[in-house]
Amino acid sequence: MKYIYKIILVAGLIFSASACNDEFLERFPETEIGTENFFNTEEDLKIYLYNLYNFAGIGSYGSDAATDNQATTGNTELKTIMVSNASAATITSGWDWNGLRAINIFLANSSKAQISEELLNHYVGVGRFFRAKFYINKVKRFSDVPWYEEPIETGDEEALYKERDSREFVVGKIMEDLEFAAEYVQDGQATGEVDVWVVKSFLARFALYEGTYRKYHSELGLESTSTEFLTTAATTAQDIMDNGDFSIYNTGNPATDYAELFVSTSLEDNPEVILGTYYESDVLNSGWGQWYFGNYESSPSKDLMQSYLMADGSYYTNQDGYETKLFVEEFENRDARLSQTYAFPGWELVNTGTYAQGGGVYVQQLQKNFSGYHMIKGFVNNTDQEVINSVDFPVIRFAEILLIYAESKAELGELTQADLDASINQLRARAGMPDLMLNPEVDPVQQARYPSISNATLLEIRRERRIELALEGYRYDDIMRWGAGDNLEVEPEGLYFPGLGKYDLTGDGIEDIILIANSESIPSGEDREVNELGETLIYYRVGSQGDDASVYLENGESGTVQTVADRGEFVAPKYYYRPVPQTQVTLNPNLTQIFGW
Numbered sequence: 001m002k003y004i005y006k007i008i009l010v011a012g013l014i015f016s017a018s019a020c021n022d023e024f025l026e027r028f029p030e031t032e033i034g035t036e037n038f039f040n041t042e043e044d045l046k047i048y049l050y051n052l053y054n055f056a057g058i059g060s061y062g063s064d065a066a067t068d069n070q071a072t073t074g075n076t077e078l079k080t081i082m083v084s085n086a087s088a089a090t091i092t093s094g095w096d097w098n099g100l101r102a103i104n105i106f107l108a109n110s111s112k113a114q115i116s117e118e119l120l121n122h123y124v125g126v127g128r129f130f131r132a133k134f135y136i137n138k139v140k141r142f143s144d145v146p147w148y149e150e151p152i153e154t155g156d157e158e159a160l161y162k163e164r165d166s167r168e169f170v171v172g173k174i175m176e177d178l179e180f181a182a183e184y185v186q187d188g189q190a191t192g193e194v195d196v197w198v199v200k201s202f203l204a205r206f207a208l209y210e211g212t213y214r215k216y217h218s219e220l221g222l223e224s225t226s227t228e229f230l231t232t233a234a235t236t237a238q239d240i241m242d243n244g245d246f247s248i249y250n251t252g253n254p255a256t257d258y259a260e261l262f263v264s265t266s267l268e269d270n271p272e273v274i275l276g277t278y279y280e281s282d283v284l285n286s287g288w289g290q291w292y293f294g295n296y297e298s299s300p301s302k303d304l305m306q307s308y309l310m311a312d313g314s315y316y317t318n319q320d321g322y323e324t325k326l327f328v329e330e331f332e333n334r335d336a337r338l339s340q341t342y343a344f345p346g347w348e349l350v351n352t353g354t355y356a357q358g359g360g361v362y363v364q365q366l367q368k369n370f371s372g373y374h375m376i377k378g379f380v381n382n383t384d385q386e387v388i389n390s391v392d393f394p395v396i397r398f399a400e401i402l403l404i405y406a407e408s409k410a411e412l413g414e415l416t417q418a419d420l421d422a423s424i425n426q427l428r429a430r431a432g433m434p435d436l437m438l439n440p441e442v443d444p445v446q447q448a449r450y451p452s453i454s455n456a457t458l459l460e461i462r463r464e465r466r467i468e469l470a471l472e473g474y475r476y477d478d479i480m481r482w483g484a485g486d487n488l489e490v491e492p493e494g495l496y497f498p499g500l501g502k503y504d505l506t507g508d509g510i511e512d513i514i515l516i517a518n519s520e521s522i523p524s525g526e527d528r529e530v531n532e533l534g535e536t537l538i539y540y541r542v543g544s545q546g547d548d549a550s551v552y553l554e555n556g557e558s559g560t561v562q563t564v565a566d567r568g569e570f571v572a573p574k575y576y577y578r579p580v581p582q583t584q585v586t587l588n589p590n591l592t593q594i595f596g597w
Helices: 003-016 042-050 058-062 077-083 098-112 117-142 167-184 196-216 223-243 302-307 385-389 398-412 417-422 424-430 444-449 456-468 475-481 485-489 582-587
Strands: 070-072 273-277 298-300 393-397 493-497 501-503 513-517 538-543 559-562
Touching: 042 098, 042 117, 077 485, 098 117, 117 167, 117 196, 167 196, 167 223, 196 223, 196 273, 196 393, 196 398, 196 475, 223 398, 273 398, 302 456, 302 493, 393 398, 398 417, 398 424, 398 456, 417 424, 424 456, 444 456, 456 475, 475 485
Parallel strands: 513 538
Antiparallel strands: 070 298, 273 393, 493 559, 501 513
């Protein structure tokens, strides 16, 4: 059994003896166990901390939904904001503080433990790491938030009616917590536990986030302070690279090495995984769902697909007519990561789930409001339920650290070819791709995504980050910190069809589907055409958005598959932030709204 589950189960059993409802985090340990009877030993500290673990899991593969990476039919918050008259009365989530109370209870009582100062500092460091993690999410959402270092009591009116502290102040406190943790949290912890490298990875990640956010968000008035954060990101990433004993998982097989990171039941010993969420069937099931394949709520976009380079390192979008390439052509001579992320022509489907066409050689399934592309990154193509339940998730990969290093050095204007070789080119090597060289030719399509950036190398680093971390849940934060919200206005598109007729989607040169006009009826049974393999063609009635059609095309009977009629407008700087829910402002009038909310 994976070790982390043993300790989580033990913690859960102990806590279940003292709590039986949702008020647990507010009540423990003052009433159920009492601080005088707890926090006295190292085991007490461990048990309490295990219940603060809340890292990302398998569901992250759907977290790019509603960005330019992934279309969705789901009701995401930003999607709703951009198409409706959203307000503080309708956006009501995020202003919750129970998690912070649990952390501050630990920090207020941990010094009682009868352990060495060195060991106490380790546990306090882990507690402060979780507080920093909590506040990072609050700053990303609200910018200015009240900072609390002690548990709030019900009679503490000063704390309960506190104003929002400035982003600058709160981020300073976050950095203090992370830097303390980076100094005192120890290495060599059990698999799945927070150790010094997890802390430093979060420090590098947040320093890059905050440094670039300040640089590209003039509404904060903090542009002059961005350099210190970018420098921290670069030096911390360099420390992990030099001293962390991690490496890119690369067995020399570019066609499979990348994909194996996302469908493995045993990431514990993978040299690339700094932190994982480790699942085990019937102990902690992964929660994996068939929707990952892309025919339920989400589907990958053409814009992301077109961002992948050609196998020789050239830009896909430099080809004449790239916008009108057919599905089979789109996958020819591309970066190997594309066919380990998107289902490709000739791919064989085993875990059929809700896939209407059944198993065997995959025939692209089209449905209205979906792009027609399907996702195999993180898709468990296996029918063994025990395997499905046990697939691990890489929360922090060394690949991200290399990307942080390259981007922060480029933003600082300090990037060298040696830096690229130590970072970006390690990722490209795994995929069998040519090296990125300094000062490449500018890709006008990539520059159009980020018109304020003229540095061609930085543009390619952003591309590399998008490709390497695609559909893992990073894209939204990246767009936010780069001030690139207008990219979210572009409606995600899918496959291109020049007109009605028959098409090959498996790459064998034999037609698999047929598009007919929306005014026609799909023939029944034996009246349907068969191809030369004797297989019945799959029929789709095509039309425009709003028609009673099987699939929507840009021009009704031709063009790209359309997923949504209108994404709405991204209002800057307002939509980079969220309002304090109106109910909270009513309770505490000292809370004021910012940035137009």
